[in-house]
Amino acid sequence: MAFAEQGGLPSLEILFEHMADAVYLLDPVTSNILWCNRAAYADLGLQASEVLHHSVLSLQKDVQGLPQWADIAQVIRTADCYTFVGRHRHQDGGEIPVEVNTTHFNHQGCDYFLSVARNISKRLSLDEASSTRDERLRFALEQAMDGLWDWSLLTDAVYFSPQLKRMLGYGPHEMTPHVETWKHNVHPDDRDQVMSLIDQHLRGRLMRFEAEYRLRNRNGHDIWVHDRGQVCERDAQGRPTRMVGMVQNITDRKLLELRLEKMASIDDLTQIPNRRSGMAALDQQIALSERSGGPLSVGVLDIDTFKSVNDRFGHAVGDEVLYRVAVLLRQTLRPSDLVYRSGGEEFVLVLPAAGRETADAIAADIHAAFEAKDWEGDLGVPDVTVSIGLATYPQDQPQLHKLLDQADLALYRAKEIGRNRTCRAGDLLAAPAPSVSPID
Numbered sequence: 001m002a003f004a005e006q007g008g009l010p011s012l013e014i015l016f017e018h019m020a021d022a023v024y025l026l027d028p029v030t031s032n033i034l035w036c037n038r039a040a041y042a043d044l045g046l047q048a049s050e051v052l053h054h055s056v057l058s059l060q061k062d063v064q065g066l067p068q069w070a071d072i073a074q075v076i077r078t079a080d081c082y083t084f085v086g087r088h089r090h091q092d093g094g095e096i097p098v099e100v101n102t103t104h105f106n107h108q109g110c111d112y113f114l115s116v117a118r119n120i121s122k123r124l125s126l127d128e129a130s131s132t133r134d135e136r137l138r139f140a141l142e143q144a145m146d147g148l149w150d151w152s153l154l155t156d157a158v159y160f161s162p163q164l165k166r167m168l169g170y171g172p173h174e175m176t177p178h179v180e181t182w183k184h185n186v187h188p189d190d191r192d193q194v195m196s197l198i199d200q201h202l203r204g205r206l207m208r209f210e211a212e213y214r215l216r217n218r219n220g221h222d223i224w225v226h227d228r229g230q231v232c233e234r235d236a237q238g239r240p241t242r243m244v245g246m247v248q249n250i251t252d253r254k255l256l257e258l259r260l261e262k263m264a265s266i267d268d269l270t271q272i273p274n275r276r277s278g279m280a281a282l283d284q285q286i287a288l289s290e291r292s293g294g295p296l297s298v299g300v301l302d303i304d305t306f307k308s309v310n311d312r313f314g315h316a317v318g319d320e321v322l323y324r325v326a327v328l329l330r331q332t333l334r335p336s337d338l339v340y341r342s343g344g345e346e347f348v349l350v351l352p353a354a355g356r357e358t359a360d361a362i363a364a365d366i367h368a369a370f371e372a373k374d375w376e377g378d379l380g381v382p383d384v385t386v387s388i389g390l391a392t393y394p395q396d397q398p399q400l401h402k403l404l405d406q407a408d409l410a411l412y413r414a415k416e417i418g419r420n421r422t423c424r425a426g427d428l429l430a431a432p433a434p435s436v437s438p439i440d
């Protein structure tokens with residue numbers, strides 16, 4: 001885009017190059033930057049080529065993904081000027097607070113967005129000379145990185161600060177200022193707990209409201225927040241009438257925590273629960289059956305002659321077999337069943353509410369699934385078979401805490417009498433060892 005010089009004055013192009021604000025011309029559909037001035041890339045420590053024809057979303061930290069962009073683009077099209085307060089990423093890893101004003105126009109049949117981004121970091125530092133104490137306080141609260149909310153319990157009107165809106169991907173003039181807007185965005189699985197904590201605070205049972213929960217952003221994705229609030233006004237009878245609070249975005253920390261938690265509970269190789277978390281889940285099922293008296297079956301499953309796979313094809317192929325075995329087990333079990341790797345080439349099956357018949361059927365399905373799989377074609381190894389020991393409460397073993405040990409004994413028996421079969425703990429108890437026959 002070229003601009004002609006007129007009457008000795010600098011051209012528009014030169015003026016744009018010297019502008020302190022960043023100017024971007026955007027394609028409303030793709031969010032790509034079609035043109036920009038120097039400040040638009042230099043202030044972010046970038047070269048022009050790193051910005052031009054890239055999505056404007058890549059410059060900032062608040063709007064993620066095209067679906068969210070499509071939503072915002074729609075709002076921009078219907079607004080005279082759309083203001084967004086957000087953060088741009090600097091190439092050195094830092095962030096620059098910006099206020100972006102975007103207008104839309106049509107030129108020769110094509111739609112465009114024109115965004116002007118201003119660095120507001122200076123504005124964010126308090127102006128000592130001009131602010132009164134109250135103004136400063138309001139200013140500090142509004143500009144704090146945390147979001148602020150102010151809820152009138154009499155009308156259910158809620159003030160959401162621009163930062164809180166930004167956290168959720170909204171502009172300062174969006175989000176209906178009502179408590180339902182917030183409730184609607186709380187993750188359904190967290191809503192009851194959060195509402196109960198607020199209720200306990202309002203009843204005076206908790207000094208303040210404090211919770212970590214998920215809030216849905218404009219894009220439909222969840223962010224994790226730490227929310228703290230307190231009643232700040234009451235009526236003559238002492239009933240709470242107003243509550244204020246601060247919301248902090250803790251998504252990064254929470255995701256790291258969840259990943260560490262997952263790492264601690266998931267077996268690295270097979271991606272199913274490890275012994276530690278599997279045993280905890282088994283204990284839970286035992287407690288449930290203890291309370292309800294309902295049946296529970298436990299299976300111990302071991303790959304047959306697995307050592308020979310390692311010896312003939314190497315440890316890496318052995319690892320792959322273990323992974324595929326876990327996948328096959330997951331696919332064969334019911335969604336309510338659990339399989340965990342208890343160690344080496346041994347897996348434990350926890351089959352809630354499964355009596356003898358159901359557990360036998362599941363074990364038969366497992367043998368059939370192993371037989372049906374083309375191990376030779378998929379991995380170049382001979383057919384993989386497994387042996388299973390089963391124990392069912394209450395028929396085989398009236399003591400729930402002994403189920404796993406009994407299933408283990410039954411597995412031992414299955415190995416002893418030929419492998420590739422299932423043995424039951426009940427059968428071991430009912431008959432002398434040599435006469436125990438396999439189920440299949």
Ligand SMILES: Nc1nc2c(ncn2[C@@H]2O[C@H](COP(=O)(O)OP(=O)(O)OP(=O)(O)O)[C@@H](O)[C@H]2O)c(=O)[nH]1
Pocket residue numbers: 269302303304305306307308310314315316317318319322343344345415419
């Ligand atoms: N590749 C691989 N091998 C493992 C892993 N954990 C245990 N193993 C191997 O599993 C094999 C178990 O061998 P054994 O206990 O002799 O049992 P088996 O050969 O399966 O024979 P049976 O159980 O009697 O049918 C050993 O060779 C172990 O090294 C693992 O994480 N990866």
